[in-house]
Amino acid sequence: MSAHTRQMTRTPLQTAALVIGIIFLAVGILGFIPxxxxDYGAMKFAGHQSGAHLLxxxxxxxxxxxxxLIFGVAGVAMARxxxxxxxxxxxxxxxxxxxxxxxxxxxxxxxxxFVPFNTADNWLHFLLGVVMIGLGMALSRGGAGRSGKGPFPI
Known part of the structure; x- marks a missing residue:
C-alpha cells in the first residue's frame, strides 16, 4: 500500500465526524431555502422573534x-x-x-x-449530544489514532 493510499483511508470515527459535519452543512444551507x-419571510437575524421554521x-x-454552517465546516475539517x-x-x-x-x-x-430554540430544537439538541458523544466514545475504543494518546484514553 502506498503512502498516498494510507493517507486517504478514513477510520470509522473520521467517517462519522465527516458525515455529521456534512449533515450540519446541509441543515445550514436548507435553513436559507424558502x-x-x-415562514421564510419572518426569519430574523437572531432572537426568539424569528418566525421561520426548518421543515x-x-x-x-x-x-x-x-x-x-460553522459547525459543519468544523466537522468536515476535524474529520481529517x-x-x-x-x-x-x-x-x-x-x-x-x-x-x-x-x-x-x-x-x-x-x-x-437569542439563537432561537423551541421545544423541537431542544430535544434534537439532546439527541445530537447523546449520539455524537456515543459515536465519539464507541468508535475511539483502542486509543487515539491507535497510539493510545488523546484527551480521553480508553
Missing amino acids: GITT GLFQVSILHNIVH SWTGARNFLIWGGVIYLLLWIYGLLVGHESMAN
Missing part, C-alpha cells in the same frame, strides 16, 4: 443557520484526523447537551433565547 424553511418544525434564524474527529464528536456532543440544558432553562419568549 419552502424547506416555512415547519425547528425554529431558525440567520444566526442559527450560520452556527450550523483521528484526534480531530474524536474531539469534534465528543466535545461537539457536549456543546449540544449544554444547548439542550440552556434551552430547557431559558423561556422560549425570553430575550436570552
Whole structure:
C-alpha cells in the first residue's frame, strides 16, 4: 500500500465526524431555502422573534443557520484526523447537551433565547449530544489514532 493510499483511508470515527459535519452543512444551507424553511419571510437575524421554521418544525434564524454552517465546516475539517474527529464528536456532543440544558432553562419568549430554540430544537439538541458523544466514545475504543494518546484514553 502506498503512502498516498494510507493517507486517504478514513477510520470509522473520521467517517462519522465527516458525515455529521456534512449533515450540519446541509441543515445550514436548507435553513436559507424558502419552502424547506416555512415562514421564510419572518426569519430574523437572531432572537426568539424569528418566525421561520426548518421543515415547519425547528425554529431558525440567520444566526442559527450560520452556527450550523460553522459547525459543519468544523466537522468536515476535524474529520481529517483521528484526534480531530474524536474531539469534534465528543466535545461537539457536549456543546449540544449544554444547548439542550440552556434551552430547557431559558423561556422560549425570553430575550436570552437569542439563537432561537423551541421545544423541537431542544430535544434534537439532546439527541445530537447523546449520539455524537456515543459515536465519539464507541468508535475511539483502542486509543487515539491507535497510539493510545488523546484527551480521553480508553
